[in-house]
Amino acid sequence: MTTFMRLNRTLKLRILMTFIGVLGYSTVGSSMTIYYNHYLGAAITGVLLIISSVSSFIIGLYGGHLADRHGRRPILLIGSTISIVGALIAVLSNSPIFQNPWTTFVGFFLLNFGFSFESAADNAMIIDVSDETNRKYVYSLSYWIINVSITFGAALSGWLFRDYLFELLLGLLVAQLLNGSIKYFFISESFVPTPKAKKERESFIQNYGVVxxxxxxxxxxxxxxxxxxxxxxxxxxxxxxxxxxxxxxxxxxxxxxxxxxxxxxxxxxxxxxxxxxxxxxxxxxxxxxxxxxxxxxxxxxxxxxxxxxxxxxxxxxxxxxxxxxxxxxxxxxxxxxxxxxxxxxxxxxxxxxxxxxxxxxxxxxxxxxxxxxxxxxxxxxxxxxxxxxxxxxxxxxxxxxxxxxxxxxxxxx
Missing domain, CATH: 1.20.1250.20 (MFS general substrate transporter like domains)
Known part of the structure; x- marks a missing residue:
């Protein structure tokens, strides 16, 4: 606990956001394949999952590139906004008065799109505000938090997904709103690009060419x-x-x-x-x-x-x-x-x-x-x-x- 209290405030908030975000998503995320298969069939489900995975991968690369050009915080806020919109669409698509698996997919596509867009900036921020003395501890704690969140989330999913999907999605939306609010009101910028980096403005290809x-x-x-x-x-x-x-x-x-x-x-x-x-x-x-x-x-x-x-x-x-x-x-x-x-x-x-x-x-x-x-x-x-x-x-x-x-x-x- 002493080690935790000595951490940078951003690291503490990031660990809290990890718990909230993973808990919210794990209540529904692992069961969505079953949902799509039930409504759309295995063939279409497979295609949709591939589209989502490929898109998330590409946008993740681009988000990392932008995080070095414009700083971490703008990317986090944009990604969080997209995820909130996606969660809202998913909720509305499974409400008591309207159900549609296609718009549900659109909602989860945007949710994953936003998460992938901000993922590299999020990871970069951890490195920015940690150092060699506490970094291993931070990763250990974060890994532990993820497993705790998944355990509780998966348990809720197993018991409630079939009959209370709308309520679980509302919980997911609340989790996204909470994390978005924390990012907007409490997370400060951890990386300011150097004047040289701003001037050179390396392209996407050039930037990843360095790596x-x-x-x-x-x-x-x-x-x-x-x-x-x-x-x-x-x-x-x-x-x-x-x-x-x-x-x-x-x-x-x-x-x-x-x-x-x-x-x-x-x-x-x-x-x-x-x-x-x-x-x-x-x-x-x-x-x-x-x-x-x-x-x-x-x-x-x-x-x-x-x-x-x-x-x-x-x-x-x-x-x-x-x-x-x-x-x-x-x-x-x-x-x-x-x-x-x-x-x-x-x-x-x-x-x-x-x-x-x-x-x-x-x-x-x-x-x-x-x-x-x-x-x-x-x-x-x-x-x-x-x-x-x-x-x-x-x-x-x-x-x-x-x-x-x-x-x-x-x-x-």
Whole structure:
């Protein structure tokens, strides 16, 4: 608590906004695919989700570019305004007097559009107002808050989504209005572009060209993609494996089959993060970045590999525990390293560039599911081990290159 109270006011407010925003969205967001499928069919739903994902990715890049040209606050306010309009449309489209799935999609499209537009500026602001002494703590706390919010939001969604969608959407709108008000009245600008940056006015392509020539950061991006391929399989191959291979068992009279085992796996992961994140953070606070990244990556990757080899209750529970411990060690260290690698004048652009990792990792994870037909669960486990080794090598090479760059810079000064 003492560490939290010493944080910059913007960081405290940002953590509060994370809780409000994630809680509001998670009450409906994860179930909207079911909603679209029910009203529009699987084929149209798939197309709509692709359109939304691609658009969000592109606007995220552009938002990061603008955050470096005009500062963070204007981008946050514009993105928040778009999200509020989207939430309002979604509410009106599911009111007692009017229901329309197409305008509901428009509302959620704008909601995600606004979020993606301001995401890079939001992440850049965290880096602006934090430093190396508290950044890892901030990322750990933020990660913990996200998991708590999702847990409560998902619980509300599971119980209320079918019969009280309108009320949940009203809650989402209120959450967006609260966050928008906080940004407008209490969040101050954290980055003022230098006169040189304003004068040069690099184009979108030129700005991201600078990032593309940063070899250390590009290698880090490769590491992020590899990490997301590993963890992404909690949504890709793991459900397939448990559905096909899990041996149904009975625990205290309660039948556990594949789908329920997946739910328990995910619930255990979330609950461990909620109740153990502070302890793990304190335990590893004096670890070097290299040790944290290597240990976290190995535990997370090998935990997933073990899960793909197991088909019974106890071994899968143990695999979930190992994977989660690795995740808790890896995530804050990785996010802190990401911040350290960014050019201070182009943090928004760098943050926007990170968004490229999600679609690439999703394609690779989806491809692994397709190839699993030929290589089976043993082959997928081997792939996880190989990806984990590559991830560790990438992180270590990034740290080596960063150290060399820091030494060279210190000599020049």
């Amino acid at each position: 593309a020539r940063d070899k250390i950061f590009l290698l880090f991006i490769v590491a992020v993609i590899l990490n997301k391929v590993i963890f992404g399989n909690i949504d890709f191959y793991l459900p397939v494996h448990l559905s096909d291979s899990f041996q149904t068992t009975t625990i205290f009279g309660f039948e556990i089959y594949g789908q329920r085992m997946l739910t328990l796996f995910v619930m255990l992961n979330t609950l461990l993060i909620i109740f153990s994140m502070t302890f793990v953070n304190q335990l590893t606070t004096k670890w070097s970045a290299r040790k944290s990244l290597t240990t976290g990556a190995l535990l997370q990757g090998l935990g997933f590999a073990a899960a793909f080899l197991m088909n019974s209750f106890i071994p899968l529970i143990l695999a979930s525990i190992v994977m989660t411990i690795g995740e808790m060690i890896l995530v804050p260290s990785s996010q802190s390293l990401r911040a350290d690698l960014m050019n201070e004048e182009k943090i928004g652009t760098y943050s926007g560039f990170v968004t490229i990792t999600d679609p690439i990792a999703s394609v690779l994870s989806g491809s692994l599911v397709s190839f699993s037909v030929y290589i089976h669960h043993t082959g997928v486990a081997v792939v996880m081990v190989v990806v984990t080794v590559l991830l560790v090598l990438c992180f270590n090479q990034v740290m080596k290159m960063k150290t060399q760059t820091d030494v060279a810079s210190s000599k020049n000064t």
